[in-house]
Each structure stands twice: as C-alpha cells, then as structure tokens.
Amino acid sequence: MADPNGFLKHERKTPARRPIPLRLRDWREVYQPFSDDETKTQAARCMDCGVPFCHQGCPLGNLIPEWNELVRLGRWDEASDRLHATNNFPEFTGRLCPAPCEGSCVLGIGDDPVSIKVVEQQIADHAAAAGGLAPRPARTSTGYKVAVVGSGPAGLAAAQQLARAGHTVTVFERDGRIGGLLRYGIPEYKMDSAVLDKRLAQLAAEGVRFITHCQVGTELTAQQLRDGFDATVIATGATVARELDVPGRDLSGVHLAMDYLVQANRVVEGSLDQPEIDAAGKHVVIIGGGDTGADCYGTALRQGAASVTQLDIHAEPPATRDPSTPWPTYPLMLRMSSAHEEGGDRVFGVNSTLLEGTDGQVTGVHLVSGKRIPGGFEPQAGTEAHLRADLVLLALGFTGPERAGLLDELGVRLTDRGVVERDAGYATNVPGVYVAGDAGRGQSLIVWAIAEGRSAAASVDRYLTGRSELPDPLEPSAVALA
Ligand SMILES: Cc1cc2nc3c(=O)[nH]c(=O)nc-3n(C[C@H](O)[C@H](O)[C@H](O)COP(=O)(O)OP(=O)(O)OC[C@H]3O[C@@H](n4cnc5c(N)ncnc54)[C@H](O)[C@@H]3O)c2cc1C
Numbered sequence: 176m177a178d179p180n181g182f183l184k185h186e187r188k189t190p191a192r193r194p195i196p197l198r199l200r201d202w203r204e205v206y207q208p209f210s211d212d213e214t215k216t217q218a219a220r221c222m223d224c225g226v227p228f229c230h231q232g233c234p235l236g237n238l239i240p241e242w243n244e245l246v247r248l249g250r251w252d253e254a255s256d257r258l259h260a261t262n263n264f265p266e267f268t269g270r271l272c273p274a275p276c277e278g279s280c281v282l283g284i285g286d287d288p289v290s291i292k293v294v295e296q297q298i299a300d301h302a303a304a305a306g307g308l309a310p311r312p313a314r315t316s317t318g319y320k321v322a323v324v325g326s327g328p329a330g331l332a333a334a335q336q337l338a339r340a341g342h343t344v345t346v347f348e349r350d351g352r353i354g355g356l357l358r359y360g361i362p363e364y365k366m367d368s369a370v371l372d373k374r375l376a377q378l379a380a381e382g383v384r385f386i387t388h389c390q391v392g393t394e395l396t397a398q399q400l401r402d403g404f405d406a407t408v409i410a411t412g413a414t415v416a417r418e419l420d421v422p423g424r425d426l427s428g429v430h431l432a433m434d435y436l437v438q439a440n441r442v443v444e445g446s447l448d449q450p451e452i453d454a455a456g457k458h459v460v461i462i463g464g465g466d467t468g469a470d471c472y473g474t475a476l477r478q479g480a481a482s483v484t485q486l487d488i489h490a491e492p493p494a495t496r497d498p499s500t501p502w503p504t505y506p507l508m509l510r511m512s513s514a515h516e517e518g519g520d521r522v523f524g525v526n527s528t529l530l531e532g533t534d535g536q537v538t539g540v541h542l543v544s545g546k547r548i549p550g551g552f553e554p555q556a557g558t559e560a561h562l563r564a565d566l567v568l569l570a571l572g573f574t575g576p577e578r579a580g581l582l583d584e585l586g587v588r589l590t591d592r593g594v595v596e597r598d599a600g601y602a603t604n605v606p607g608v609y610v611a612g613d614a615g616r617g618q619s620l621i622v623w624a625i626a627e628g629r630s631a632a633a634s635v636d637r638y639l640t641g642r643s644e645l646p647d648p649l650e651p652s653a654v655a656l657a
C-alpha cells in the first residue's frame with residue numbers, strides 16, 4: 176500500500192544538471208547523481224492508482240506503481256526484479272526515454288506527475304552498482320540457432336530473451352562495436368557508453384555471441400544466414416536519412432546528421448583522432464527540430480562552435496500540454512533537451528529554401544517563415560531571412576531501413592512506407608524471419624525497440640518450439656506473466 180499522502184507532502188523533483196560551463200568542457204553525463212533518499216521521496220509520490228494509466232503509457236508495460244512502492248520502502252533488490260521483469264535495459268530507458276508514462280500518470284491531471292523515469296534509472300543503477308546485473312544463463316539448451324542482425328536496443332533485447340529461453344544466439348553487427356544508435360548515434364553526454372558495456376558483458380556471459388564488422392547481405396550472404404540458423408531476427412534499424420531537396424545541397428560543409436554524430440562519438444571513444452566534420456569555430460545551422468537535431472546541437476556546442484541555430488518546420492509548441500493531446504495521451508508541448516539550455520538558438524515555423532555558397536563551400540541558409548500543412552509548408556510572403564552558416568547539418572529524420580543487400584536477398588516485403596512488413600507477431604513474409612525495432616516500425620524510440628525485441632523473441636521461440644514462456648509486452652494479457 177503506497178503512502179496515501181506522499182503526493183501531498185512532496186513536490187516533484189528530478190536530478191540537477193551539471194553547471195553549463197563545466198559540462199560544455201567535457202562529454203560526461205549531464206545529470207548529477209540523485210541520492211537514495213531523494214529517490215525514495217519521489218517514489219513515495221506514487222498514488223498506486225487502482226487503474227495505473229502509466230502502464231498503458233509505457234510500451235513495455237513497466238509495473239511502475241509496484242517498483243515505486245518497493246523503492247519507497249528501500250527494497251531495492253525486489254524493485255530491480257520487478258523492473259527487469261518487463262524491461263531488459265532500464266538503465267538505457269531511465270536515461271533516454273521521453274517518458275510517455277509520465278504523460279499518463281494520474282497525478283499529472285492536477286499536479287506534477289511522478290518522476291517515473293528517474294526512479295527507473297536509480298533502480299537500474301543501484302542494481303548495477305551492487306552487482307545486480309548478474310548473468311542469468313538458460314539452464315538447458317534447445318539446440319536451435321538464432322541469428323540477430325543489428326545490435327541496437329531491438330536486437331539486443333531479442334538476443335537476451337532468446338538466449339534466456341535456451342537458444343544459441345549470434346548477433347551480427349556491421350560496425351566495429353556493438354550497440355547501434357546507443358553507441359554511435361546518441362552522444363556520450365546523454366548516456367555514458369560504460370553503461371552500455373556493463374549490459375553487454377551480461378549478455379556475453381549469458382552466452383550471446385557477438386560478431387562485429389559483418390555486413391549481413393554482403394560479408395555473410397542471406398543464403399548463408401538461412402543455411403546456418405533456424406530463425407533470424409532483422410533489427411537493422413531505419414538508417415536511410417531523409418534528404419533536403421533544395422538548391423545548394425551539394426555544397427561542401429553540408430552533411431547528414433548521422434555522418435557528423437558518428438564521427439564525434441568515435442573521437443570521444445578514442446577510435447578517431449580528429450573528426451572530418453568539425454563544428455569548432457564554425458557557424459552551425461541544424462535543419463530539423465527533433466532529437467537527432469538536438470544531439471547535433473549539444474555536440475556542436477561541445478566542439479566549440481561559434482554559433483548554433485536549430486531550425487524547426489513546426490510552430491513552437493505551447494509550454495504546457497496542448498489541448499489537442501489531453502491526458503492520458505503523450506502531451507504535445509515544448510521540450511527542452513539539456514542541449515537547448517547550453518546556448519545557441521531555436522527557430523520555429525521556418526522552412527529552408529536555399530543553401531548558398533562561395534567556391535563550393537556553404538556560407539549561408541535562406542529560410543522563410545510559415546505554416547506546416549499536411550504534406551508541405553505554406554510560406555508567408557515577406558518573411559524571407561538569411562542565416563550565416565559554415566556547417567549545415569541535416570537532421571530531417573529517416574525514411575526506413577536499407578533495402579539493398581540483406582532485405583532484397585532475403586525477399587522480405589516492405590510496406591508502402593518503406594519499412595519491413597510484419598504480422599502481429601513480428602513475422603515477415605519469409606518463414607522463420609522476424610523483424611524488431613526501427614526496421615519494421617520506422618524511426619521511433621528505444622523503449623519501443625526493446626518492447627518489439629522482446630515480442631519478436633517470444634514469437635521466434637514459439638516458431639521454434641511450438642510454445643513460449645517469454646513475456647510479450649505488446650500482448651497485454653502477457654504482462655501479468657512477466
Ligand atoms: C541521433 C539520435 C538520437 C536519438 N535519441 C534518442 C533518445 O534520446 N531516446 C530515444 O528513446 N530514442 C532516441 N533515438 C531513437 C532510437 O535510438 C532508435 O529508435 C533505436 O535505437 C532503434 O533501435 P534498433 O535496434 O531498431 O536500431 P539501431 O539502434 O539503429 O541499430 C541497428 C543496427 O543494425 C546495424 N545494421 C544495419 N544493417 C546491417 C546489416 N546488413 N548487417 C549487420 N548490421 C547491420 C547497424 O549498424 C546498427 O548498429 C535517437 C535516434 C537518433 C538517430
């Protein structure tokens with residue numbers, strides 16, 4: 176039974192961010208530690224509602240009121256067990272999830288919602304610090320071999336679930352290191368890669384085999400994959416970037432966001448001395464108002480950009496929940512990532528019309544204000560403007576997975592949206608081939624990638640053995656079995 180007066184006694188609190196001048200000098204995580212006592216106080220604000228809407232808000236069906244209560248009582252180990260029952264990687268979501276659960280928290284109707292995401296991260300970090308990421312290898316082997324292609328959160332979640340069900344799992348990754356966007360997309364200041372490495376050690380100890388530098392569809396053919404494995408999970412992400420179709424796109428100094436972020440992350444990990452694309456001393460314009468753009472923003476500031484401006488085609492959202500997204504839906508409202516308070520400018524409701532340059536090098540961006548309309552943008556006459564730019568980063572989202580190579584060779588069908596077609600059990604049209612994460616869903620979130628990885632694993636297990644005890648978060652009735 177939760178503290179019935181907890182939410183009356185305590186205000187919502189989240190961890191403080193490190194001072195801006197300090198954090199701009201390094202790549203360490205932005206948030207300061209949160210004490211056990213502070214976490215217990217925040218967990219005590221949970222009302223343990225009869226109908227916990229936060230469950231529906233979380234794609235993993237995390238059992239939020241249960242672990243809030245266990246944390247309030249200081250029963251960290253049990254809280255960790257309940258959290259890990261539904262989420263393989265709470266240390267990732269605790270740091271990186273936009274927390275749709277908090278948008279569904281009942282307390283949020285008339286007060287600030289419970290700091291669910293913080294409590295989740297603290298439980299996970301507590302467990303890791305106390306050696307709680309102990310391997311849980313399967314007791315027996317089924318003898319079945321499963322290939323997982325792609326090592327982002329979807330592939331890793333599927334691999335861990337399948338290994339725990341007794342299958343022999345091999346994860347193939349074309350990059351030199353495991354982790355997908357968790358490793359080379361998301362900057363270190365949002366999640367220290369040591370957090371990822373700790374979890375990978377657990378998967379390896381549970382028997383998951385990792386093969387890097389292997390582009391499946393080229394270095395390993397689809398036929399070899401089919402011959403060598405009893406089932407395959409495609410978790411290759413949605414890596415095809417949306418392009419900007421304006422004059423000047425070909426100028427030097429105009430780059431896709433991921434080309435920029437991957438290099439910056441490689442420098443931070445020490446595998447690259449100097450990035451080819453460097454914001455130091457430059458006027459940087461980021462076209463695209465989402466998460467990827469925000470990560471370019473924080474990275475450019477840390478590299479010492481002379482100025483950073485992020486352009487968003489959408490109108491500036493309201494400071495609080497927009498009436499079009501009433502509780503318990505995910506609120507449309509202005510979101511400030513940590514990078515946005517570190518300097519630079521955000522410009523809303525603008526479209527870029529031309530990239531200008533001198534001697535083949537970009538020097539500026541022409542833009543116009545207006546209104547986003549379905550399928551386009553309505554410019555407002557007389558609002559044309561110009562921004563100086565030595566580096567332009569395109570962060571316009573992703574259109575879907577790469578088709579050439581693996582998907583074509585396997586004969587996997589795509590939808591009209593260009594993502595891998597799948598049934599309710601994450602099966603593709605090719606028997607024994609399943610899909611999880613952004614490859615089938617389109618560009619999305621880590622929490623969804625983990626949820627789909629878990630669900631696809633349950634389906635693969637059923638395909639191989641005829642039944643499965645693996646929990647399936649996207650099958651509501653299964654949450655209770657977690
Ligand atoms: C810059 C950026 C920041 C983001 N920030 C956040 C955030 O803060 N919070 C959040 O929730 N979400 C965030 N997202 C979204 C989130 O990272 C993705 O939704 C998630 O990583 C998708 O997971 P995935 O496993 O499907 O694919 P990915 O993480 O993309 O992993 C796919 C992997 O497959 C590999 N691969 C592809 N093809 C092959 C092949 N043929 N053979 C072998 N390997 C292959 C790729 O190299 C890659 O490692 C961000 C996305 C970007 C781009």
Ligand code: SF4
Binds near residue numbers: 268
């Ligand atoms: S994974 Fe995301 S939605 Fe689920 S409880 Fe954690 S912060 Fe909330």
